[in-house]
Amino acid sequence: MWVFFVYDFILCYTVFMSTIIGVQNLKKHFGKVKAIDGISFEVEKGEIFGFLGPNGAGKTTTIRCMMDFIRPSEGNISILDKDAHKDDVWLKKKIGYLSGQVKLYDKWTGRMHIDFVSKLNGKTDIAKELIKKLDFDPNRKTKHLSSGNRQKLGLIMSFMCEPDVLIFDEPTNALDPLLQNTVYDMIADATKRGATVFMSSHNLAEVQRICDRVGIIKEGKMAAIESIVSLKEKRINTVRVLFANKVDPKEFEIEGVEVNKKFDQELVLQVKGGIDKLVKILAKHTIRDLEVTEATLEDIFLEYYE
Amino acid sequence: MFTIIWRTILDRKVSVIAYSLAGILFMWMFVGLYPSIKENTAEFDELLKAYPQELIKAFGIEELSFDTLERFLAVEQYSITWPLMAVFMVVSFAGMALAREIEKGTAEILLSRPVSRLTIFFSKYIAGIKAFAIFTIVSIFSVVPLAEMYNIDYSLENQAKTALLGFLFGLAIFSFSYMLSAMFSERSKAYMISGGVLILMYVLKIMSSLEDNLENLKYASFFHYFDANKTLIYGEIDTTSVLVFLGVTVVCTVIGAIWFNKRDIAI
Numbered sequence: 001m002w003v004f005f006v007y008d009f010i011l012c013y014t015v016f017m018s019t020i021i022g023v024q025n026l027k028k029h030f031g032k033v034k035a036i037d038g039i040s041f042e043v044e045k046g047e048i049f050g051f052l053g054p055n056g057a058g059k060t061t062t063i064r065c066m067m068d069f070i071r072p073s074e075g076n077i078s079i080l081d082k083d084a085h086k087d088d089v090w091l092k093k094k095i096g097y098l099s100g101q102v103k104l105y106d107k108w109t110g111r112m113h114i115d116f117v118s119k120l121n122g123k124t125d126i127a128k129e130l131i132k133k134l135d136f137d138p139n140r141k142t143k144h145l146s147s148g149n150r151q152k153l154g155l156i157m158s159f160m161c162e163p164d165v166l167i168f169d170e171p172t173n174a175l176d177p178l179l180q181n182t183v184y185d186m187i188a189d190a191t192k193r194g195a196t197v198f199m200s201s202h203n204l205a206e207v208q209r210i211c212d213r214v215g216i217i218k219e220g221k222m223a224a225i226e227s228i229v230s231l232k233e234k235r236i237n238t239v240r241v242l243f244a245n246k247v248d249p250k251e252f253e254i255e256g257v258e259v260n261k262k263f264d265q266e267l268v269l270q271v272k273g274g275i276d277k278l279v280k281i282l283a284k285h286t287i288r289d290l291e292v293t294e295a296t297l298e299d300i301f302l303e304y305y306e
Numbered sequence: 307m308f309t310i311i312w313r314t315i316l317d318r319k320v321s322v323i324a325y326s327l328a329g330i331l332f333m334w335m336f337v338g339l340y341p342s343i344k345e346n347t348a349e350f351d352e353l354l355k356a357y358p359q360e361l362i363k364a365f366g367i368e369e370l371s372f373d374t375l376e377r378f379l380a381v382e383q384y385s386i387t388w389p390l391m392a393v394f395m396v397v398s399f400a401g402m403a404l405a406r407e408i409e410k411g412t413a414e415i416l417l418s419r420p421v422s423r424l425t426i427f428f429s430k431y432i433a434g435i436k437a438f439a440i441f442t443i444v445s446i447f448s449v450v451p452l453a454e455m456y457n458i459d460y461s462l463e464n465q466a467k468t469a470l471l472g473f474l475f476g477l478a479i480f481s482f483s484y485m486l487s488a489m490f491s492e493r494s495k496a497y498m499i500s501g502g503v504l505i506l507m508y509v510l511k512i513m514s515s516l517e518d519n520l521e522n523l524k525y526a527s528f529f530h531y532f533d534a535n536k537t538l539i540y541g542e543i544d545t546t547s548v549l550v551f552l553g554v555t556v557v558c559t560v561i562g563a564i565w566f567n568k569r570d571i572a573i
Binding site: 097 | 309310313317410411414415416417418419420421487503568570571572573
């Protein structure tokens with residue numbers, strides 16, 4: 001009997017603990033402005049969850065609520081099975097946070113920032129290793145640092161205590177491609193040791209490259225939560241057709257096909273799902289040129305904003 | 307907590323040193339002047355008596371004589387110079403401590419660490435109190451070596467009591483400004499309101515001394531309770547003053563702490 005009990009306990013514990021971040025019906029209203037309006041999502045252990053949306057969609061507000069900088073109007077946020085507000089001190093020992101534009105004390109050096117964070121975290125860290133890895137000079141005052149070097153310092157401060165959860169708000173903003181790659185590598189390394197990553201971005205290529213799943217936020221509401229694989233599988237194609245003769249665009253207004261541009265002998269169509277029906281209609285015409293382009297993640301993303 | 311306190315004091319060390327140095331220099335100036343003033347006490351007493359009564363009242367000059375160093379300092383140093391320095395120092399420290407951190411975004415460094423908001427609030431509050439205590443001790447007790455240097459008699463007990471009253475005066479203003487700093491995200495707002503209220507208090511004190519029917523207005527002014535004449539000359543500290551300063555300190559600190567703990571900090 002006890003074997004079943006232990007098994008049940010382990011099973012429950014595993015299932016329970018596999019959700020690292022849980023956001024339920026989160027709302028944040030500033031007066032009449034609904035910055036976030038009832039979003040819910042979960043992030044699993046070891047996952048890299050991308051949080052996509054244009055400026056003003058509610059990404060930063062969500063992250064500020066998760067970090068307990070601001071308090072939700074409604075809803076719950078749990079991280080590592082702890083309440084993001086009530087247990088914020090405990091949680092912040094486990095969370096590494098980085099914003100797109102790192103704010104630093106101008107009169108301090110990088111070393112002073114690192115020592116300060118180290119003392120506040122109160123545990124051993126890997127700052128030295130990170131300084132070396134990022135080729136960062138910690139002895140310069142931060143007011144003399146370039147935006148890239150400021151972001152390096154931000155990275156060191158967020159990664160140095162080897163947190164279980166990384167919450168990033170557009171972390172690669174204003175970084176050169178080399179440094180962006182370093183950030184991606186560091187995130188990948190963190191997930192290898194079991195860390196969970198939640199990062200907001202409006203850089204689709206970045207999300208496509210490193211995230212496992214993506215939440216798309218639109219005007220404070222969650223428009224969709226999809227895995228990157230299933231997003232790509234939405235199979236949106238752009239078809240450009242040059243006909244030998246003038247054609248009637250209405251002929252192509254069938255289910256799943258949208259006429260984006262029309263000229264006398266040329267059509268640009270967006271096709272969702274299979275292109276079989278379209279090919280059958282095209283076969284009735286003489287075609288001089290045909291170009292089928294697979295949609296980018298951006299096209300897929302824009303789908304949610306129509 | 308200690309890390310934040312220490313770091314805050316280090317960040318403001320230049321300001322603490324500058325204010326303390328200014329306090330010493332003013333004290334030096336007045337103590338240095340005093341021997342020549344004392345030599346001509348009779349002439350100065352006559353001159354003071356010739357001043358308009360309203361002016362004498364407005365500056366709280368009740369003792370029209372410079373026969374002791376304390377009487378001279380009560381008029382010259384503690385009627386406006388020292389309180390003004392104290393006000394500038396604590397209001398500026400309070401604004402820098404929280405509102406500026408939020409305004410500049412550096413509060414995110416503290417808020418994203420395993421430190422509660424109350425710890426942040428009280429760490430910076432204690433740092434401010436320590437800095438002001440340093441200024442108070444240095445600026446007021448600098449009279450001891452300076453008076454010895456010029457061979458002038460002084461009352462250490464009265465100076466110590468003035469330091470205590472001055473500290474409580476600064477503490478109350480600091481607590482009030484710090485509460486505003488915890489409420490606002492721009493330090494200019496905290497400065498503006500603190501400055502506005504203190505100017506109003508000063509005006510109320512002057513008005514109350516000019517018009518008999520406005521006399522009660524003085525009770526709404528911190529400057530009324532900071533009675534350097536009574537403390538420095540006679541060594542008396544008014545219990546009401548102590549209670550008012552401590553009361554304001556406690557109320558403002560509690561409101562500020564609760565507000566800071568509950569508010570949104572959009573960095």
